[in-house]
Amino acid sequence: MIRLFLLLAALLLSVIAALWFHHQGGYVMVNVGQTTLETSLFLAVAVTLIAALLGYLLLRTLIRLVRTPDSVRQWWQRRRLGGARDRLVRGLLRIMEGRYADAERSLARSAPKADVPLLHYLCAAFAAHGLGATARRDDYLAKADRSDSQARLAVGLVQARFSLDDEQWETAFASLTYLNEKWPRQARVRELLARVCEPLGEWDRLLALLPGLRREGRMDEATLARLERTAAIGSLRKAARQDESALTKAWNSLPRSANNDPEVALCYVDCRIQFSTADAEAERILRHGLHREWRSEWVERYGRLELPDASAPLRQVESWLKQRPEDVSLLLAAGRLAITNGLWGRARSYLEAAVSREPSGEACYLLGSMQERLGETDKALASYRRASELGAAFHPPAGLRQLRKPLPNMAEG
Numbered sequence: 001m002i003r004l005f006l007l008l009a010a011l012l013l014s015v016i017a018a019l020w021f022h023h024q025g026g027y028v029m030v031n032v033g034q035t036t037l038e039t040s041l042f043l044a045v046a047v048t049l050i051a052a053l054l055g056y057l058l059l060r061t062l063i064r065l066v067r068t069p070d071s072v073r074q075w076w077q078r079r080r081l082g083g084a085r086d087r088l089v090r091g092l093l094r095i096m097e098g099r100y101a102d103a104e105r106s107l108a109r110s111a112p113k114a115d116v117p118l119l120h121y122l123c124a125a126f127a128a129h130g131l132g133a134t135a136r137r138d139d140y141l142a143k144a145d146r147s148d149s150q151a152r153l154a155v156g157l158v159q160a161r162f163s164l165d166d167e168q169w170e171t172a173f174a175s176l177t178y179l180n181e182k183w184p185r186q187a188r189v190r191e192l193l194a195r196v197c198e199p200l201g202e203w204d205r206l207l208a209l210l211p212g213l214r215r216e217g218r219m220d221e222a223t224l225a226r227l228e229r230t231a232a233i234g235s236l237r238k239a240a241r242q243d244e245s246a247l248t249k250a251w252n253s254l255p256r257s258a259n260n261d262p263e264v265a266l267c268y269v270d271c272r273i274q275f276s277t278a279d280a281e282a283e284r285i286l287r288h289g290l291h292r293e294w295r296s297e298w299v300e301r302y303g304r305l306e307l308p309d310a311s312a313p314l315r316q317v318e319s320w321l322k323q324r325p326e327d328v329s330l331l332l333a334a335g336r337l338a339i340t341n342g343l344w345g346r347a348r349s350y351l352e353a354a355v356s357r358e359p360s361g362e363a364c365y366l367l368g369s370m371q372e373r374l375g376e377t378d379k380a381l382a383s384y385r386r387a388s389e390l391g392a393a394f395h396p397p398a399g400l401r402q403l404r405k406p407l408p409n410m411a412e413g
Contacts, residue, residue, distance in 0.1 A: 088114065091123050100130035111143070118148045122158060129162050137162065153183055160192055172196045191218045194227060203234040207255070225261075232258040233267045240271035247271050262298075265289055269301055277306040283313060290320075296329040303333025306397070310341050328358040335366055339397040344370055355383075361390035366397075 087110035094103035104127035111120035121144035128137035138159075145155045156179045163172035176193040183189060190209050197206035210228050213219055219227075232254050239250035251259070251268050258264050265285055272282040286302045289295070299320075305313050314337040317330060324330055331354035338347035351367040354360075368383030 085114070088120055088123065091120070091127070095123065095127055095130070098130070100127040103127040104131065104133075104136070108140070118144050118151050121147060122155070125158065125162075129165070134166075153179065153186065153189075157188060157192070160196075164192065164196060167199075169196055169199045173200055173202070187213070187216045187218050194219075198227065198230060201234055201238075203231045203238060206231040207235065207258075211255070225257075228255070228258055229261050229263055232261065232264040236264070236267050236271055240274060244272075244275045247275075262289060262293060262295060266295075266297060266301070269298075273301065273304060277304055278308060279305070280307060283307060287316065294324075296327075299327070299329040299333050303329075303336040304397070305337075306340055310337070313337055314341055314343075326357065328354050331357070332360070332363050332366075335363070335370075336397045339366065339370070344373055348374065355386075359386065359390060361387045364390060 087106045091103045091107040091110075094100070094106070104124050107120045107124035107127060111117045111124065114120050121140045125137045125140035125144065128134075128140060141155055141159050145152055156175055160172050160175040160179070163169075163175060173193070173196050176189055176196060179186070179189045180193055190213060194206055194209045194213060197203070197209070206227060210224060210231070214221075214224055235250050235254070236247065239246040247268075254264070266289075269282045269285055272279045283302070283305050286298050286305075290298050290302070299317075302313060302317065307313060314334065317334045317337055321327070321330055321334060331350050335347045335350035335354060338344075338350060348367065348370040351363055351370060354363045355367055364383045364387035368380040368387060371377075371383055372380035
């Protein structure tokens, strides 16, 4: 609308100027050498304006002709980049659809022509990974790394993720360790490194990573607790394969949350009992643990203790029995400890109570041993038969080690 008004105003002014010039009586004379040109003022002004306009149009045309190659080149470049972007979008859609071969072919062709080839190569690597083409996948990742040096962290994370998917734990661990050294503040690197430490048994490294991951909130608490428990148990078992001092050092180096975990503490007790059943530290941990939470597996370990003062754990178990007289695991532990103390009659009573409530191979075998020792041969034979049916693989208490013998042949009995 504004342009229309301006055009109308220009036409109006032109008409007014033409009328004004037409009524003027002046003229213009141009003398060049022997040639003299004389005309009216109106015609001279008109010719001058037309000449100026033609000169302007000619100049614009010449400028456009000079700039034509650049314009064509820019047009061709815009067309090429637009095509590359279209192929990138189509490639991503085909990856989502699971058409990996088509996606890889399209992305690989468009990458050299794209303004951001990094994205094309990364997407082509995802497509090749979906096809299981490891060599081509790694080649695309290498090209992506060369195309943009600022994207090495992202490329490294993608490569580590592919290794994790293929369960190439050592390769993933090496890549993530390098990335963690180069970018120590990258939480995503530490998260993946923590996940790969578990299958490799890198327990100390995993324990060192967990506090930072907990502060950053990169994993849910349930996952962190599971990883911490697994790493702590793995660290204790690894130390137990060396010697008792290494085991104690590993236990003391664990975080407090791991020390308070019942499964970790039970593993530590088992490792200590492996070196010696006469372990006061194991007794203390089991006793304190049972005061916090009653667990039958802890009671079972307590019944296997053989302290220098053998009567002390028996007294403790009997005090618990006053509160839990029907606890089968507690009755079995009392029977074992009574055998360790040489109290055959008391051991038989506890074992009979345990078998009557919930028979097990161990309880039946120990009861048969007591019955045999007390001269009750027929009852002992029946107990041995029942133990054979239920299975009786266990670690015998000290009072039975010198008497231990294979179960009687029931066919001969």
